[in-house]
Amino acid sequence: MSLTSPLFFAFLAAVVIAFHISESVPYRRFVLGAANAIFMASYLSDVTQVLPLLAFLGLGYASIYALYRRQSPLVLTAGVVAILCCYVFLKRFSFFEGLGQLPFPYLTIGLSYILFRILHMMVDVRSGDLTERIGPLAFFRFTCNFLCFVSGPIQRYQDFSAMDGKAAVQIDASVVYAAFSRIATGYVKFVIIAATADYAFTFVSPHLLQPSGYSFLKLCAVYATVASLYTVYLYFNFSGYMDIVIGIGTLLGQTLPENFDRPFSARSFLEFWQRWHMTLSQWFKFYLFNPLLMVLMTWLPTPALTSYLGVLAFFITFGVMGIWHGTTAVFVIYGLLMGAGASINKLWQVACTERLGKKRYRALTESAAYIYSARGLTVAYFVLALTCLWVPELPQFTALLARLGIAGVATTFVVVAVAFGIAALILDVVQARLRILDLSGIKGGVITRNLHLAGKMMAIVAVATLLHKAPDFVYKAF
Amino acid sequence: MQKTEVYSKLTAVFQDVFDEDDLALTPQTTADDVDGWDSLSHIRLVLAVSKAFGVKFSASEIGNLKNVGEFADLIEKKA
Numbered sequence: 001m002s003l004t005s006p007l008f009f010a011f012l013a014a015v016v017i018a019f020h021i022s023e024s025v026p027y028r029r030f031v032l033g034a035a036n037a038i039f040m041a042s043y044l045s046d047v048t049q050v051l052p053l054l055a056f057l058g059l060g061y062a063s064i065y066a067l068y069r070r071q072s073p074l075v076l077t078a079g080v081v082a083i084l085c086c087y088v089f090l091k092r093f094s095f096f097e098g099l100g101q102l103p104f105p106y107l108t109i110g111l112s113y114i115l116f117r118i119l120h121m122m123v124d125v126r127s128g129d130l131t132e133r134i135g136p137l138a139f140f141r142f143t144c145n146f147l148c149f150v151s152g153p154i155q156r157y158q159d160f161s162a163m164d165g166k167a168a169v170q171i172d173a174s175v176v177y178a179a180f181s182r183i184a185t186g187y188v189k190f191v192i193i194a195a196t197a198d199y200a201f202t203f204v205s206p207h208l209l210q211p212s213g214y215s216f217l218k219l220c221a222v223y224a225t226v227a228s229l230y231t232v233y234l235y236f237n238f239s240g241y242m243d244i245v246i247g248i249g250t251l252l253g254q255t256l257p258e259n260f261d262r263p264f265s266a267r268s269f270l271e272f273w274q275r276w277h278m279t280l281s282q283w284f285k286f287y288l289f290n291p292l293l294m295v296l297m298t299w300l301p302t303p304a305l306t307s308y309l310g311v312l313a314f315f316i317t318f319g320v321m322g323i324w325h326g327t328t329a330v331f332v333i334y335g336l337l338m339g340a341g342a343s344i345n346k347l348w349q350v351a352c353t354e355r356l357g358k359k360r361y362r363a364l365t366e367s368a369a370y371i372y373s374a375r376g377l378t379v380a381y382f383v384l385a386l387t388c389l390w391v392p393e394l395p396q397f398t399a400l401l402a403r404l405g406i407a408g409v410a411t412t413f414v415v416v417a418v419a420f421g422i423a424a425l426i427l428d429v430v431q432a433r434l435r436i437l438d439l440s441g442i443k444g445g446v447i448t449r450n451l452h453l454a455g456k457m458m459a460i461v462a463v464a465t466l467l468h469k470a471p472d473f474v475y476k477a478f
Numbered sequence: 479m480q481k482t483e484v485y486s487k488l489t490a491v492f493q494d495v496f497d498e499d500d501l502a503l504t505p506q507t508t509a510d511d512v513d514g515w516d517s518l519s520h521i522r523l524v525l526a527v528s529k530a531f532g533v534k535f536s537a538s539e540i541g542n543l544k545n546v547g548e549f550a551d552l553i554e555k556k557a
Contacts, residue, residue: 287537290541294521
């Protein structure tokens with residue numbers, strides 16, 4: 001069920017109305033469970049297509065149940081290995097083609113995020129963080145919550161359980177207005193900005209990927225344009241999707257976690273990952289990076305080795321995150337590039353602190369020249385590393401790199417970094433000037449507020465008619 | 479274990495891990511207030527605290543700590 005389809009809107013209206021008919025918690029849980037089942041069924045043309053997913057859920061539930069009975073490391077290890085093997089088999093990773101595959105098409109949408117939810121429950125049950133007994137229906141409502149089914153956000157069961165059918169958000173006129181406004185903002189990002197960027201990306205990218213007689217500088221300019229367009233498309237598509245589901249969540253009494261916090265304002269690559277796809281990066285930090293680093297530091301307790309152990313943990317964590325994103329070798333490269341970015345950033349911080357001292361280094365990072373240089377470098381690195389997502393096949397990826405060469409990649413990197421750094425500086429200056437003008441009286445007025453909302457809806461209709469294209473959600477593929 | 483005892487012992491651990499003899503802790507102290515308290519040194523700190531107080535922390539406890547006050551409350555509960 002596409003988020004931009006009339007069917008989704010009808011489905012959503014029916015779920016919201018049904019949810020608010022009664023305040024009974026069991027009734028509301030029934031409505032949410034039924035909504036999840038209907039949402040999943042919309043992706044099926046045959047009932048057999050859902051069987052592998054149901055088997056995966058069954059295995060996850062059995063593993064959690066076994067951990068309730070015996071909270072031993074052995075049971076946890078056996079459960080994690082079984083779940084991961086099942087996941088790798090069902091996702092048809094190209095590295096494991098020899099394992100064979102099921103002889104019929106089946107549903108894989110949502111599988112990646114269900115994996116995170118199941119693993120989190122298993123680890124938390126084992127550690128004693130999750131003591132509540134989870135029934136099979138609550139397990140289904142959590143793992144297959146239709147708002148988070150396609151691509152998160154990744155909630156913790158403890159947070160979900162506190163709101164499950166209980167209308168944790170008290171609905172009144174201003175809350176409903178804010179929810180619809182957020183949904184409209186999401187569609188503006190999704191249908192206007194991301195779709196336009198995708199339109200331009202689809203138009204320009206073939207010129208880059210096919211042999212042409214471009215001069216060196218033109219080739220770099222085209223690469224910088226294509227890579228930037230894809231980043232704009234990815235961010236607005238994904239963050240627009242999040243605005244939509246978080247807004248709908250409010251109407252259903254749920255507070256879903258945020259996934260983005262102005263990532264392009266990050267002053268370092270490490271900070272960027274605290275602001276981009278936050279629930280995913282936090283999951284990896286909690287359940288892979290931190291435990292891995294603890295093991296490494298227990299084995300090698302010398303403080304002088306901290307940074308090097310951190311580098312190793314960054315490479316492993318981002319490597320696994322890269323493999324999770326896709327099933328080809330290019331996604332491993334993506335993970336390694338992200339690991340390299342985080343490692344370079346950490347080693348730079350350590351080297352600067354040692355050379356300048358903590359106070360002088362902190363003063364340096366507060367200077368305007370440093371801030372905008374760091375913002376430019378951070379975004380440029382991320383923009384170019386994302387090439388792995390839009391050229392996911394290894395032969396095409398290596399062909400592109402061969403055409404650009406080291407000089408081409410380096411030149412494009414500098415161009416994007418300088419362009420973004422200058423753009424960010426100009427934007428900040430303009431925003432600071434605008435803040436001096438007190439527009440709160442106009443912006444907060446009832447007419448202006450509603451006019452703004454109506455304007456968003458009008459713009460959506462106008463641009464959607466112009467583009468003749470219903471955009472799909474990019475992260476659904478991961 | 480009394481809260482004052484927790485803070486006294488915790489301050490000594492912080493001073494040792496971050497190599498700052500004059501480091502003073504309050505419940506509101508966060509990673510932003512202590513030079514060098516980042517995601518890597520946080521893990522070294524957790525290991526040192528675990529050893530000093532003889533307690534263990536779960537993955538979500540380690541990840542969800544917001545300030546020294548929460549850390550001290552958690553230790554007080556476990557020790």
